[in-house]
Amino acid sequence: MSALQVSSEERKRPGSDIANTREWSGRFPYNEIISLLDVNRSFNLAESTSQDLTVGELLDLADLESIRGLTLGYGKSAGGLELREAIADACKVSSEKVITTHGVALGLFLLAFEVCRPGDEAVLATPCFPPSRDCLIGAGVNVREVKLTFERSYRLDVDGIEAELSPKTRLVSIASPQNPTGVQTSRADIERLLGLIERRSPEALLFIDETYREATYGDARAVDSFAGLDARIVTGASVSKALGAPGLRTGWLTVAEPDLRSRLTVAKMNTVISGAVLDEALATVLLRNKEKVLAPRRQLLGSALEQVAAWCDAERKRVEWVQPDAGALCCMRLRGDAWDETATSRFWGLLPHHDLQLASGTWFGETNRVFRLGFGYLPPASLGSALSALSSVLDAAMS
Structure with a gap:
């Protein structure tokens, strides 16, 4: 399954009419990023937001x-x-x-x-x-x-x-x-x-x-x-x-x-x-x-970025990245000297089997060797497990 495909189960989700994209004739171009509104796997590294605020947290700040x-x-x-x-x-x-x-x-x-x-x-x-x-x-x-x-x-x-x-x-x-x-x-x-x-x-x-x-x-x-x-x-x-x-x-x-x-x-x-x-x-x-909300989130994002940087260093023979200046996201690339097109296709196809999501570079105008990794959306306890699962995908795709 490629980065621009979803399973038959996901295709049936409300609002995800993927089957007809080859005949798309809308005034707005179709982009598979819409799938993020329909699919949310346990290790969601595709989202670009920080953790969702709850209504209760917001009402605690309100009159x-x-x-x-x-x-x-x-x-x-x-x-x-x-x-x-x-x-x-x-x-x-x-x-x-x-x-x-x-x-x-x-x-x-x-x-x-x-x-x-x-x-x-x-x-x-x-x-x-x-x-x-x-x-x-x-x-x-x-x-x-x-x-x-x-x-x-x-x-x-x-x-x-x-x-x-x-x-x-x-x-x-x-x-x-x-x-x-x-x-x-x-x-x-x-x-x-x-x-x-x-x-x-x-x-x-x-x-x-x-x-x-x-x-x-x-x-x-x-x-x-x-x-x-x-x-x-x-x-x-x-x-x-x-x-x-x-x-x-x-x-x-x-x-x-x-x-x-x-x-x-x-x-x-x-x-x-x-x-x-x-x-x-x-x-x-x-x-x-906003400062009551942003202050703890800055600390969470800083810690998450350190985790991602350490993971990228450990995986530097297979993955390279551009370190971000701000935001809950960054761009990574499967190294050209380590990945051919067949292995790259396997990489994308294996992600759902490890309950992982990434945002394909093709959504944004890049190649399929590039992906956006969101590091602010998952709870801190889950980010390390998600990165470990991603390493397992790298192992399996290159074997």
Whole structure:
């Protein structure tokens, strides 16, 4: 069974209509990453979030009376004021520059749909989270990909982006930290990129996905958001990854230009009307108390990263990796001098038999020798066992 196949049992799971993918004709490309919503094995190293927050943990931080008194009417299309103020504090911008969205992917889709017209182009750094590419395609944008490489530790290729910029470019899309690699982009590279955009694509915006910015390790603090650096920058983030609340479906954009904010608010009104008021209220509680949630998670992520680093060192003759700067994830690669295509196929086929999940590099625009390994989702007691199981798969695949 390859990385892009599932068992007959898994194919029957609700929402997983894998059998018809060869005839796929949807406006949005099909990507097998959707299987993560349907399959959750005991040793799930495919997930990219930190451990899921429980409703009880979140309610312990809340004023329950204010939650009980919440009226379930429509919210504001721009997002609730208290939530936007909490986001603004984290991003160091004014609350009027914040628009809430149902996760970052919807925000990027609405941004692309609004700023791009037929024939316009977007330049995208890959590998990337699949919706970051596919929502651009779904919006009808011509996407020009700049492939970052394992050999260069997935550092942003500013020269490569420059080569793809043109007067037709309306959007440049990157992530920092990246998904699937956890690699951050420096302020110097962002400033250089802005200069190139101004010269070669003066009508373009720079979108920066900062979803993993606050998922740091140990005592390390998050770098500042790029939100207030330049009016041409639109940032996106959510409570999903670092804070472990993807089920709240609450994300946001920071948008400096008033006319674009108005257009995006109208676009949101015409697609989802508003966010769910309960989700937004709980997200506000979470952001106002985020240090109580982030502090212990930083320690867990730091310890988990040490475990992964030790495992990679022990497996260095078979596996190589790019150490992440932040996030609950990293990229690994089966070494080319140790793995042929047959052994690589066996590797993917053996994972389910060891109750393991990994995220195939093919989902993100890489080869099948690359995989994303998530080290923040499993409880600490399970991570070591999962890595041991992964070593067993390596043994069996190479035998």
